[in-house]
Amino acid sequence: MKVINLSEQNSVLNMYLSEIRDRKYQQNRLLFRNNIVRIGEVMAYELSKTLNYRAKTVTTPLGSLEMNHVKDDLVVATVLRAGLPFHEGFLHVFDHAENAFVSAYRMYTNREHTEVGVHAEYMAAPAVKGKTLIIADPMLATGGSMAAAYEALLKNGRPAQVHIACVIATPEGLDVVRETVAPGTTVWCAAIDPGMNEHKYIVPGFGDCGDLCYGEKL
Numbered sequence: 070m071k072v073i074n075l076s077e078q079n080s081v082l083n084m085y086l087s088e089i090r091d092r093k094y095q096q097n098r099l100l101f102r103n104n105i106v107r108i109g110e111v112m113a114y115e116l117s118k119t120l121n122y123r124a125k126t127v128t129t130p131l132g133s134l135e136m137n138h139v140k141d142d143l144v145v146a147t148v149l150r151a152g153l154p155f156h157e158g159f160l161h162v163f164d165h166a167e168n169a170f171v172s173a174y175r176m177y178t179n180r181e182h183t184e185v186g187v188h189a190e191y192m193a194a195p196a197v198k199g200k201t202l203i204i205a206d207p208m209l210a211t212g213g214s215m216a217a218a219y220e221a222l223l224k225n226g227r228p229a230q231v232h233i234a235c236v237i238a239t240p241e242g243l244d245v246v247r248e249t250v251a252p253g254t255t256v257w258c259a260a261i262d263p264g265m266n267e268h269k270y271i272v273p274g275f276g277d278c279g280d281l282c283y284g285e286k287l
Contacts, residue, residue, distance in 0.1 A: 070246070070247045070250060070252070070253075070254050070255070070256060071253075071254070071255045071256070072238075072243060072255075072256045072258065072261075073115075073255065073256065073257050073258065074258050074260065074261050075111075075112065075115060075257065075258065075259050075260075076258070076259060076260040076261075080111065081111070082108060082111045082112070082259055085104045085107050085108050085111070086104075086108065086236070086259050086260055088100070088104055089101055089104045089105065089108075089236075089275050089281075090273065090274075090275045095275070095276065095281050098281065098282060098283070098284070101281050101282060102154045102282045103154075105154040105155050105158065105207060105236065105278070105282065106154045106155070106157050106158040106161070107158060108155070108158060108236055108259050109154070109155045109156065109157065109158020109159045109161075109205060109234070110158040110159075110161050110162055111158075112158070112159070112234050112257050112259065113158060113159045113161070113162035113163060113203075113234075114162055115257070116203070116232055116234070116255075116257060117139070117162065117163075119232075119255070120139050120140070120141050120201065121139070121140040121141050122137040122138060122139060122140055123137065123138060123140040124136070124137055124138075125137070125138045139163075139165075141200070141201040141229075141230070142167075142199070142200040142201065143163050143165070143166035143167065143200065143201050143203065144166060144167045144168070144169055144194070144195060144197050144200050144201070144202050144203070144228070145159045145160060145163055145166045145167070145168055145169070145203045145205060146168070146169035146170070146171060146194065146202060146203065146204045146205070146218065146222055147169075147170060147171070147204070147205045147206060148171050148172075148204075148206040148214055148215070148218050149170055149171065149172045149191075150279045150282075150283060151206070151207050151208065151277075151278040151279035151282065152205055152206045152207060153282070154282055155205045155206070155207050155234070155236065156168075156205050158205075159203060159205050159234070163203075166203075167195045167200075168195075169192070169193065169194030169195065169197070169222060170191075170192065170193045170194070171191070171192045171194070171217075171218040171221050171222065172190045172191035172192070192221050192222070194221075194222055194225055195225070196225045196226045197222055197223070197225050197226050197227075197228045198225070198226025198227055198228065199226070199227075199228065199229050200228050200229060201228060201229060201230045201231075201232070202222060202228040202230070202231045202232070203231075203232045203233075203234060204218055204219060204222070204231070204232070204233050204234065205234040205235075206218065206233075206234075206235055207235060207236040207237070207278040208235065208236065208237060208271060208274075208278050209233075209235040209237070209238035209239065209242040209243065209246065209256075209258070210239055210241075210242050210265055210269055210270065210271050211239075211241065211242055211245065211265070211269055212241065212242035212243070212244070212245025212246050212249075213245065215233060215235075215242070215245075215246055215249075216245055216246060216249040219231075219233075219246075219249055219250060220249070227251075230253070231250060231251060231253075231254040231255075232254070232255050232256075232257060233246060233250070233254060233255070233256045233257065234256075234257045235256070235257070235258055235259070236258075236259045236260070236278070237258065237259065237260050237261070237262055237271050237274055237275070238256070238258045238260075238261050238262070239261070239262055239263070239264055239265055239271055240261065240263075240264065241264065241265065243256065243261070262274055
């Protein structure tokens with residue numbers, strides 16, 4: 070498994086990430102969501118450089134020429150609900166892609182809220198056999214939600230290539246994904262943070278992405 074940490078490069082993505090980490094910036098949900106979308110756009114552009122291309126003839130009002138177009142059949146998947154704005158950013162770049170949605174949520178399994186289990190309840194997805202599958206989920210903390218989404222999506226066939234995209238990952242989450250996915254999978258991260266607190270939230274992270282995007286849940 071290949072891991073690409075985009076924060077190691079100087080780009081505007083680092084500014085977007087620093088803003089969504091800021092407690093004051095987080096008070097405006099619109100701004101927060103917009104930056105999650107923009108991080109998705111930047112990451113999708115970087116990922117596009119690794120895809121397969123073929124020449125296509127384009128006719129202009131004054132002539133014609135050959136230009137390269139993405140050859141891969143793409144499926145962009147996300148985990149509800151936190152993944153929706155991140156998924157939107159990918160769709161701004163890969164606007165012809167098919168789409169998949171998985172409801173995989175984490176549940177505390179003890180009173181102290183220090184142990185987490187993951188439950189996948191709902192999925193709407195096309196067949197992914199032979200296609201390039203991109204799973205976009207902002208937070209790769211324990212890795213449980215990503216592993217559950219990956220396994221659910223592969224029930225519809227085995228893709229030719231898998232890309233996993235997240236805003237922030239932890240070393241522990243990456244280890245879980247490494248044990249789950251097929252060889253040759255690429256993981257794209259805007260940042261890799263040191264670890265998690267006792268409640269399995271990424272530290273320093275930026276908090277609960279779904280709550281910050283859409284409001285607190287019961």
